[in-house]
Amino acid sequence: MSLPSLPQAKPLDHLAECGKAGDPALVLKGETLSYEALRTRVSRLSQWLIDHVPEKGSRVASWSSKGELTCLMPLAAARAGLVHVPINPLLKHAQAKHILHDCGASMLIGNKGRIASLQEGDVPHGCAVIEETEALSQAIVLESGLGPSDNDPEELCAILYTSGSTGRPKGVMLSHANLWLGAVSVADYLGMAADDVTLGVLPLSFDYGQNQLLSTWFAGGSVVPFDYLFARDVVKACAKHGVTTLAAVPPLWVQLTEIEWSEDAVAPMRRMTNSGGALTIDLVRDLRSIFPDARLFPMYGLTEAFRSTYLDPSLVDEHPTSMGTAIPFAEILVIDDGGNIADPGEEGELVHCGPLVAQGYWQDAERTAERFKPAPQVSKFGGMAVWSGDRVKREANGLLYFVGRRDAMIKSAGNRISPQEVEEAALASGLVAEAVALGVPDERLGHAVHLIARAERGAEDAESELPKYLARELPNFMQPQVIHWREAMPLNPNGKIDRTALKRELAA
Structure with a gap:
């Protein structure tokens, strides 16, 4: 049609x-x-x-x-x-x-x-x-x-x-x-x-x-x-x-x-x-x-x-x-x-x-x-x-790319960090099946980057290798201060990863 x-x-x-x-x-x-x-x-x-x-x-x-x-x-x-x-x-x-x-x-x-x-x-x-x-x-x-x-x-x-x-x-x-x-x-x-x-x-x-x-x-x-x-x-x-x-x-x-x-x-x-x-x-x-x-x-x-x-x-x-x-x-x-x-x-x-x-x-x-x-x-x-x-952002070829939500941006030590960029880096490692990056209040940094991750099947060394990989791929100010490993991610009623529940859990 x-x-x-x-x-x-x-x-x-x-x-x-x-x-x-x-x-x-x-x-x-x-x-x-x-x-x-x-x-x-x-x-x-x-x-x-x-x-x-x-x-x-x-x-x-x-x-x-x-x-x-x-x-x-x-x-x-x-x-x-x-x-x-x-x-x-x-x-x-x-x-x-x-x-x-x-x-x-x-x-x-x-x-x-x-x-x-x-x-x-x-x-x-x-x-x-x-x-x-x-x-x-x-x-x-x-x-x-x-x-x-x-x-x-x-x-x-x-x-x-x-x-x-x-x-x-x-x-x-x-x-x-x-x-x-x-x-x-x-x-x-x-x-x-x-x-x-x-x-x-x-x-x-x-x-x-x-x-x-x-x-x-x-x-x-x-x-x-x-x-x-x-x-x-x-x-x-x-x-x-x-x-x-x-x-x-x-x-x-x-x-x-x-x-x-x-x-x-x-x-x-x-x-x-x-x-x-x-x-x-x-x-x-x-x-x-x-x-x-x-x-x-x-x-x-x-x-x-x-x-x-x-x-x-x-x-x-x-x-x-x-x-x-x-x-x-x-x-x-x-x-x-x-x-x-x-x-x-x-x-x-x-x-x-x-x-x-x-x-x-x-x-x-x-x-x-x-x-x-x-x-x-x-x-x-x-x-x-x-x-x-x-x-x-819209590139010269007309295609749009998502950067992040204004209210989801992590502000750490004066830097504005896109959670998506941290998540994409973790997923690109091949060690992680799912990843969520969140900002957690920190007295020194304002907010610290925390990463919640579910390991890829068979990635038995994910916990030890992911920090090394991220250290190579991300600048210092974007490095997760803590990586939390999960067997499964919480989902909201629409089947999406429930970021609010994860944020609440980290704040507890």
């Missing part, structure tokens, strides 16, 4: 209409829904929602593992004129309480176990609580439902809560247009088609995870929602379902490269996508070795603007550490500290402009004003932009 200009956004529920009636749309454990069945289920669930939550714009939360309800809710709530609030099933009752109260939910639909975990005061006054099996059984027997809506694409459609790496989770407000155009953009640059099969391993409460559904359905393909316990479960599912598209975050990719892949799992794979952290050179090499015929798409995104950049697979081998260039419908500017466009090779802040920019944080004007500001005057889109706080 070709996207020469910005298309007209549609109400999100129209994604159910994109595939051919008889083609598979959703592969569940007990049945496969065709697009015709998907339309019927969305229609009836939408009607059921309106019957129970008639006030337009009300927030309806879902809290369950991947399945029919959690996959249908983004479209059904949108058709009903409601605002969907997906809660990550890995969260506990305290985090669910914060989200439910913060968004002012009118209804919570969840599975039996998660509802049973709720304690007194967790659910806001007037919020109905219903088990997903009951909701689906009541909806499916309705004689009629709602047809495709004519909702304004600029209306609020969903609130996605960030994982809360800094402070309490914030609710990012997304319109129909944000999600629709995101689906169109990703389906285009990934080259997705109606015969594609996407394995949905990422949480649907995660913007990257939810787009697994939306972009696949825009292309008319099918989605296999999948919750896994072990990396080998992902391999088995890829082989069983002939998966052509796999999206993951770096910690999962690391696990997947450490196990054997069957030919049945490798052969159908057409594309792999990564976001939520940069791929290392070694990880790119390993993935290219396992999947020589699949296209690898490194990507960068932030929930406040969904997705910002991707690296064309043809450039991955030559520029494996690049963030690439802007995705369709995104304008990415690099702004220096003086407010001007940064020169090639000069570090600046990544500013995302255009129709993928979210509507701000739910009922949080202060934090919205910090991140959502008027676009620079040179922007072709204008309006509000997301000032990411991420430091990047």
Whole structure:
């Protein structure tokens, strides 16, 4: 497909209409829904929602593992004129309480176990609580439902809560247009088609995870929602379902490269996508070795603007550490500290402009004003932009490179140190599978560099050899004062390495 200009956004529920009636749309454990069945289920669930939550714009939360309800809710709530609030099933009752109260939910639909975990005061006054099996059984027997809506694409459609790496989770407000155009953009640059099969391993409460559904359905393909316990479960599912598209975050990719892949799992794979952290050179090499015929798409995104950049697979081998260039419908500017466009090779802040920019944080004007500001005057889109706080540089060839987060930089003995640079050096040693660099308060230095590392399999001398390697490769001021070795890294609910937990642990 070709996207020469910005298309007209549609109400999100129209994604159910994109595939051919008889083609598979959703592969569940007990049945496969065709697009015709998907339309019927969305229609009836939408009607059921309106019957129970008639006030337009009300927030309806879902809290369950991947399945029919959690996959249908983004479209059904949108058709009903409601605002969907997906809660990550890995969260506990305290985090669910914060989200439910913060968004002012009118209804919570969840599975039996998660509802049973709720304690007194967790659910806001007037919020109905219903088990997903009951909701689906009541909806499916309705004689009629709602047809495709004519909702304004600029209306609020969903609130996605960030994982809360800094402070309490914030609710990012997304319109129909944000999600629709995101689906169109990703389906285009990934080259997705109606015969594609996407394995949905990422949480649907995660913007990257939810787009697994939306972009696949825009292309008319099918989605296999999948919750896994072990990396080998992902391999088995890829082989069983002939998966052509796999999206993951770096910690999962690391696990997947450490196990054997069957030919049945490798052969159908057409594309792999990564976001939520940069791929290392070694990880790119390993993935290219396992999947020589699949296209690898490194990507960068932030929930406040969904997705910002991707690296064309043809450039991955030559520029494996690049963030690439802007995705369709995104304008990415690099702004220096003086407010001007940064020169090639000069570090600046990544500013995302255009129709993928979210509507701000739910009922949080202060934090919205910090991140959502008027676009620079040179922007072709204008309006509000997301000032990411991420430091990047654009080289003369147009490719972007991540430098680090402004608030994550380690300031030690007057030096400004990028954690990513220390981490990349550790990973380049071949002794380390995963690495996180953090600044720990130090009376003498201000902050000392601490490195948390997980040794590469078979690197029995990693603990003694890594300090020697870093001494050769990094300047003195960047040397870790302490290296902490771990058997496993803590992960946050979206599957990323939980830097906040590690920082808290070191501060204890």
